[in-house]
Amino acid sequence: MKKHNFSAGPCILPQEVLLKASEAVVDFNNSGLSLIEISHRSKPFIEVMDTATALALELLGLEGKGYKALFLQGGASTQFLMTAYNLLETKAGYLNTGTWAAKSLKEAKLFGEVVEVASSKDANYNYIPKGYSVPSDLDYFHCTSNNTIFGTQIKDFPTSPVPMVCDMSSDIFSRTLDFSKFDLIYAGAQKNMGPAGTTLVVIKEDLLGKVTRAIPSMLDYKNFIEKDSMFNTPPVFAVYTSMLTLQWLKDLGGIAAIEKENEKKAKLIYSEIDLNPLFKGFAATEDRSTMNATFNLVDEKLKDTFDEMAKEAGMNGINGHRSVGGYRASMYNALPYTSVAALVEVMSELERKA
Ligand code: PLP
Structure with a gap:
């Protein structure tokens, strides 16, 4: 897969x-x-x-x-x-x-x-x-x-x-x-x-x-x-x-075309981070990167469950850097919108389960 x-x-x-x-x-x-x-x-x-x-x-x-x-x-x-x-x-x-x-x-x-x-x-x-x-x-x-x-x-x-x-x-x-x-x-x-x-x-x-x-x-x-x-x-x-x-x-279509895609991907993940009570964003809202979304679990006790669910859904590379902890979803140009949707689905699934 x-x-x-x-x-x-x-x-x-x-x-x-x-x-x-x-x-x-x-x-x-x-x-x-x-x-x-x-x-x-x-x-x-x-x-x-x-x-x-x-x-x-x-x-x-x-x-x-x-x-x-x-x-x-x-x-x-x-x-x-x-x-x-x-x-x-x-x-x-x-x-x-x-x-x-x-x-x-x-x-x-x-x-x-x-x-x-x-x-x-x-x-x-x-x-x-x-x-x-x-x-x-x-x-x-x-x-x-x-x-x-x-x-x-x-x-x-x-x-x-x-x-x-x-x-x-x-x-x-x-x-x-x-x-x-x-x-x-x-x-x-x-x-x-x-x-x-x-x-x-x-x-x-x-x-x-x-x-x-x-x-x-x-x-x-x-x-x-x-x-x-x-x-x-x-x-x-x-x-x-x-x-x-x-x-x-x-x-x-050049940078202008990919920018639109990047904005859609960023909007999708940040809305989940903001709406899902189990997660909180790391970066100040107005300075949030469209390339690297950093976020943490509110309750670290859910870490193993979330990690296991993410692994099963085929997620790679979402662990945060050691100086921030938590998670980092890097959404560079070639990452499809469907990948972000799949990650958001895992985050919502965790909320439904918790
Ligand atoms: N600058 C930024 C913003 C980076 O993200 C990185 C690596 O991730 C570097 C510099 C270092 O790049 P390199 O590993 O090519 O030396």
Whole structure:
């Protein structure tokens, strides 16, 4: 039985993408070679890279606006330091909204002065700080659009007087935004795009070249821009699969179309959380993420029963992160509405039984 995959990442990918990717692993475009055997310098792979980067910019509405899309390695975690390495000359500002945001802030401190512009650590990150302003004497301002662990999501981004850098690992391509507000966006592939192993970086080219420090070649964005993400051997399978997912999303109607689906899924689970007296939501209502819904049982004594019922109904990956406990239903782009309906049915069934 195919599972309802609510995993926070690596997570569900569209079935047709998995099928096409698996065919390419055996025989890429009837070439008699596997995708992972061909040279990344060959024409067919260069076409894959070009298509993937073009699709990323097109879906984000950023083509022709001075941005370059890159597929890099090292996960979003490497971007925590790479952004600072390339952009932090004296002072940067960070919005501390969760574990990943705090990690990015910690890395940046290795390169210069870092101001915590606002934080929600005081309440175990269950809300998004508001009412702060971004100082104008910063090299850049860094935020995390969606806090995967805590289930909060920035709905209104600040107007920033300095370049804005955003970790969009867990909600990229899931909702319409004015992406041109951001000067650098990065996202690990393994939630809304493809397998782990590549990280999408979308960067405004005029952001670079402003720091005086020497940057090691593999951490210098300029090298990857110059070589079209082929400064060294790229992760061909992860890039190819990401390209297939981006094509899938474009064929569906792009971000605006998937956003509607994501909103329907989120509405369904949050209404159950609010109406079912056995559950309570973790995140502040107005900051609830459409990607990761975090919730707890009111009475922990029901845990074993609920877990058993969820397992029997084919649920995968609904356990909450250890820093929040309870449950987390991650509802990335490829998760069907029917999976959320199935989970909601288990939650209602528990209420009927209890
Ligand atoms: N940033 C966010 C918002 C994440 O959710 C994650 C992982 O889940 C990361 C960064 C770290 O990503 P990676 O494992 O690709 O380094």
